[in-house]
Amino acid sequence: MSERDERAARDGVLAVEGxxxxxxxxxxxxxxxLTLEPGRVHGLxxxxxxxxxxxxxxxxxxxxxxxxxxxxxxxxxxxxxTLPPKRLNAVRGAEVAMVFQDPATSLHPMLSVGRQLTEHxxxxxxxGRGEARExxxxxxxQVRIPGPEEAIDxxxxxxxxxxxxxxxxxxALACSPKVLIADEPTTALDVTVQAGILRLLRGLCDDLGxxxxxxxxxxxxxxxxxxxxxxxxxxxxxxxxxxGQVLREPRHAYTRALLDSLPENAGNAVSAAAETSxxxxxxxxxx
Amino acid sequence: xxxxxxxxxxxxxxxxxxxxxxxxxGAVRRHPFARFLVRRIVTALLLALGITLVTFIxxxxxxxxxxxxxxxxxxIGDPAIVAQWRADHGLDxxxxxxxxxxxxxxxxxxxxxxxxxxxxxxxxxxxxxPATLELAGAAILISLxxxxxxxxxxxxxxxxxxxxxxxxxxLFGISVPTFWLALVAFYVFxxxxxxxxxxxxxxxxxxxxxxxxxxxxxxxxxxxxxxxFASAAGHLATPALVLALYTIxxxxxxxxxxxxxxxxxxxxxxxxxxxxxxxxxxxxxVLRPALVPIITVAGLAFGSLLSGTVLVxxxxxxxxxxxxxxxxxxxxxxxxxxxVGLVVGVVYxxxxxxxxxxxxxxxxxxxLS
Numbered sequence: 001m002s003e004r005d006e007r008a009a010r011d012g013v014l015a016v017e018g019x020x021x022x023x024x025x026x027x028x029x030x031x032x033x034l035t036l037e038p039g040r041v042h043g044l045x046x047x048x049x050x051x052x053x054x055x056x057x058x059x060x061x062x063x064x065x066x067x068x069x070x071x072x073x074x075x076x077x078x079x080x081x082t083l084p085p086k087r088l089n090a091v092r093g094a095e096v097a098m099v100f101q102d103p104a105t106s107l108h109p110m111l112s113v114g115r116q117l118t119e120h121x122x123x124x125x126x127x128g129r130g131e132a133r134e135x136x137x138x139x140x141x142q143v144r145i146p147g148p149e150e151a152i153d154x155x156x157x158x159x160x161x162x163x164x165x166x167x168x169x170x171x172a173l174a175c176s177p178k179v180l181i182a183d184e185p186t187t188a189l190d191v192t193v194q195a196g197i198l199r200l201l202r203g204l205c206d207d208l209g210x211x212x213x214x215x216x217x218x219x220x221x222x223x224x225x226x227x228x229x230x231x232x233x234x235x236x237x238x239x240x241x242x243x244g245q246v247l248r249e250p251r252h253a254y255t256r257a258l259l260d261s262l263p264e265n266a267g268n269a270v271s272a273a274a275e276t277s278x279x280x281x282x283x284x285x286x287x
Numbered sequence: 288x289x290x291x292x293x294x295x296x297x298x299x300x301x302x303x304x305x306x307x308x309x310x311x312x313g314a315v316r317r318h319p320f321a322r323f324l325v326r327r328i329v330t331a332l333l334l335a336l337g338i339t340l341v342t343f344i345x346x347x348x349x350x351x352x353x354x355x356x357x358x359x360x361x362x363i364g365d366p367a368i369v370a371q372w373r374a375d376h377g378l379d380x381x382x383x384x385x386x387x388x389x390x391x392x393x394x395x396x397x398x399x400x401x402x403x404x405x406x407x408x409x410x411x412x413x414x415x416x417p418a419t420l421e422l423a424g425a426a427i428l429i430s431l432x433x434x435x436x437x438x439x440x441x442x443x444x445x446x447x448x449x450x451x452x453x454x455x456x457x458l459f460g461i462s463v464p465t466f467w468l469a470l471v472a473f474y475v476f477x478x479x480x481x482x483x484x485x486x487x488x489x490x491x492x493x494x495x496x497x498x499x500x501x502x503x504x505x506x507x508x509x510x511x512x513x514x515x516f517a518s519a520a521g522h523l524a525t526p527a528l529v530l531a532l533y534t535i536x537x538x539x540x541x542x543x544x545x546x547x548x549x550x551x552x553x554x555x556x557x558x559x560x561x562x563x564x565x566x567x568x569x570x571x572x573v574l575r576p577a578l579v580p581i582i583t584v585a586g587l588a589f590g591s592l593l594s595g596t597v598l599v600x601x602x603x604x605x606x607x608x609x610x611x612x613x614x615x616x617x618x619x620x621x622x623x624x625x626x627v628g629l630v631v632g633v634v635y636x637x638x639x640x641x642x643x644x645x646x647x648x649x650x651x652x653x654x655l656s
Contacts, residue, residue: 060559062556062559062560090562092560092562093560093561093563097560097561098557098560100557105552105553105554106553106554106556107554108554108557108558108571109554109576109650110575110651111571112651119561119563119571120562120563123563123564123567124562155651155652155655157652158655171557171561
């Protein structure tokens with residue numbers, strides 16, 4: 001543990017310390033601590049309402065109106081919470097990017113895929129039209145969209161759910177961010193395409209050295225790809241640690257309850273996956 | 288597979304050859320839109336034919352004898368004169384034949400002879416319709432700019448003071464009767480404050496600009512007569528504003544709710560997460576999707592503007608088609624009434640066509656399906 005703490009302090013790209021969020025007087029987060037490291041997937045688990053999504057949104061300053069925030073969110077020596085709006089906007093999409101739950105609604109239905117892939121590149125990286133387009137095609141290849149040269153001129157409704165989520169991931173990767181926040185990226189997808197998306201995220205994390213925060217309520221997904229796991233309950237992180245340890249030997253009663261609530265065989269699959277170091281998402285495959 | 292995905296053959300990324308065809312050739316890609324356009328235009332033409340039939344039937348159902356309305360007291364008493372008058376105007380023929388005559392006349396631009404002005408109805412319409420279009424067009428432009436602008440401001444400043452003020456004001460705009468507003472505006476701006484010019488389209492004694500479009504402001508600008516332009520614009524301003532107030536209120540309210548709805552969409556949050564500048568998010572991500580309901584309402588509002596012009600034209604002595612329609616209808620001048628009915632109907636059709644085409648321009652899902 002102490003070795004890991006040292007590593008986190010040395011390599012952490014994004015450190016969340018004592019994050020609290022209150023919306024209209026109601027406390028949503030009550031002091032969340034998290035550290036993301038490059039090339040590692042940090043899973044954030046917990047039931048709905050536990051504050052997982054709010055944690056992700058807080059990092060990008062996307063909390064709903066009337067939210068009061070305190071604590072620190074440190075990225076490359078600067079505190080994102082105190083950054084002036086203009087500087088924060090330069091971080092959004094460029095340093096920290098986000099993939100949302102439902103690609104059917106998180107892509108603009110009236111803009112071509114190419115437009116959505118290039119607009120922020122042109123803004124953040126000051127690329128020309130042609131250059132941005134080239135890079136967009138490369139990105140689509142990277143997330144394995146078939147026929148990217150043609151697909152780039154099409155619109156989101158012309159793709160399936162899984163392909164749309166790949167596009168959303170490509171959009172997030174466009175400006176080579178250091179941190180990727182994925183908020184339930186497979187929840188809205190069919191089980192059959194979930195595994196592909198998770199494998200893609202894992203691969204991108206390894207290849208690009210991305211620090212990934214994977215928000216999910218699905219422990220099967222968690223066991224498939226996460227390196228570290230944090231479990232949240234009522235706005236607090238109740239347990240955090242390496243995947244194997246948290247899922248196999250949960251120390252907190254709530255984590256144990258979460259694991260016990262899984263169907264029998266799925267629970268076994270999770271602990272089985274936790275024991276192996278493979279990246280295959282055993283939890284989401286039919287037993 | 289996901290139930291939300293389009294039932295397109297080339298789903299899942301389109302490595303299929305259909306995807307290639309769709310992507311490369313611009314003409315092929317635009318083909319569905321061309322088909323969409325042709326379909327809409329053909330529908331509009333059929334509806335126009337329907338309008339001629341409906342105006343014809345309605346006009347003939349009006350209880351009242353055009354001969355009685357147009358002939359003098361003494362002539363009415365003489366059956367020979369009445370019969371002669373009816374024969375002159377084709378009213379002795381059976382109705383279907385009258386309709387066919389009417390239709391073939393229309394195709395040659397012959398709307399018949401006005402029994403009131405003793406001129407071809409086509410000439411009357413050419414004189415009065417542009418005046419109304421100028422008034423209604425100016426009003427809809429003002430409404431779009433002000434209504435959409437106010438609506439966006441109200442939505443972005445939701446529940447703050449400016450939002451409350453705009454909401455109350457827009458409610459006032461919707462509730463106030465146009466004729467009352469026209470009278471008050473005339474009294475205040477012309478009589479009291481003396482900042483608005485009097486009635487008519489242009490200052491008395493000034494020569495109208497050379498006829499190109501029939502819209503005085505446009506024609507004056509085209510010919511570079513800026514003094515005439517200023518006069519025409521001055522005369523246009525008050526009635527157009529009076530006419531616009533209702534639609535401004537309507538559009539403010541619709542825009543506000545449309546923008547609020549879009550602001551809650553995931554893709555707006557995703558755009559913020561991408562770090563796009565605020566104005567890009569506002570125009571590209573918020574306003575563009577919100578425009579779909581807005582133009583629907585604007586199209587309908589234009590229709591209500593056209594009917595609103597009748598009263599406004601009467602109060603501001605604006606020589607438009609509203610006044611012409613009123614005079615024709617009260618004197619049973621059937622060719623003129625039919626001509627007005629047809630023109631107004633066609634204007635509605637054109638507006639609907641424009642709105643439909645705009646749907647396709649704004650939303651690729653309309654254009655590509």
